[in-house]
Amino acid sequence: MSAMAARAPCLLLAAALALAQAPAALAQAAGDQAPPGFRDAAEETRFHALTSELRCVMCQNQSLADSNAQIAQDMRREVLALMRQGRSDAQIKQHLVERYGEFVLYRPRVDRHTWLLWFGPGLVLLGGAAVVWSIVRRRAQAAPAREDDDPPEQEW
Amino acid sequence: MNTPHKPQGLPVVAVVIGALFFLGLLGLMLHGVMRSGDADRDVLPSALIGKPAPEFVLPVLHDPSVQMGSAELRGAPYVLNVWGSWCVACREEHPVLTRFAETRRVRVVGYNWKDEPEDALRWLEQFGNPFFVVLADYEGRYVLDWGVAGAPETFLVDGAGVVRWKHTGPLTEQVVAERLLPALEQVERGR
Secondary structure: OOHHHHHHHHHHHHHHHHHHOOOOOOEOOEOOOOOOOOOOHHHHHHHHHHHOOEEOOOOOOOEOOOOOEHHHHHHHHHHHHHHHOOOOHHHHHHHHHHHHOHHHEOOOOOOOOOHHHHHHHHHHHHHHHHHHHHHHHHHHHHHHHHHHHOOOOOOO | OOOOOOOOOOOHHHHHHHHHHHHHHHHHHHHHHHHOOOOOOOOOOOOOOOOEOOOOEEEEOOEEEEEEEHHHHOOOOEEEEEEOOOOHHHHHHHHHHHHHHHOOOOEEEEEEEOOOHHHHHHHHHHHOOOOOEEEEEOOOOOOOOOOOOOEOEEEEEOOOOEEEEEEEOOOOHHHHHHHHHHHHHHHHHHO
16 A cells, blocks of 8 residues: 555544644655555455564554554565565564563463463462451361350351 | 360461562552652653664755755764644644753754645744754654654664664653753763
8 A cells, every 4th residue: 555545544543642642743645555455365365464463562452353554454465475485473473572572462472571471470379368268167177176165056 | 175276366477478569568568659740651662762763855845845864964963853833732842852852962953744735834934943954744654663652752863873862752851851961961961
């Protein structure tokens, strides 16, 4: 798509950004979302699977597949080009991570920067389970003693 | 009640854990409030810092028959500014960039991204051309290699061709004074 065609929607976007008074209103040419021509269904399926796991770097809450920002369009084109060069999914992801960092992956890999992200919720759950278990055990220890001196009548 | 069992209530451990959790949450929220004022809170850290700048060769905007790129720029530090005439924030940062470029301390290279040449030339005529040279990337061939998300972005590359600093979004006097100049000083001292 030519840069000329990209100008009109971009001006609209720029106006919207100015209205919203975004502090760092990064200009971004918007482009058409038309999918590139695929050779066959398998290629299309693989392309969609791959791009939905990649994050658009401009609009961080959209995947590459959903975003119509200019840069996302360029990145989709690059992903397809790399696929046609015979690169594997892992190699394509690595290619983008080298340029944009781990952030482009919706499912970040496990390493020393991301282990807390991956295992943090599990650790919190384990901690909670430990607390509950210790409380339950303490009550269970106290309970039999009470039953002996405190026959059937309820205390409430 | 004649039972001698312990007074009912939460065990101390649970209270302590709960309090710690609450304080942690409070700290996290305070951190969020403090950061909400930063203009660049959404900016991703660049993966390129400390790595060699991507190799590129592009036509010069003012004379497309001349090609220039990373090979020609190597040997001395340079600042690379990604812009386009379609980019509103670029216009906003232009006076700041111009003032910085006019100090002539370092070459400021313009990287014209996805722009019609005549639009770019008119823009420079209108707002002034502070650039050492402007390279035109009409198709956006190398922006992915630079890890560009959107214009404007500004890179500092040292004489050996290593990316040393990057700013996403419009340059402000504060960014130049507090981040770019110290980074440049470090680059110059390292040479």
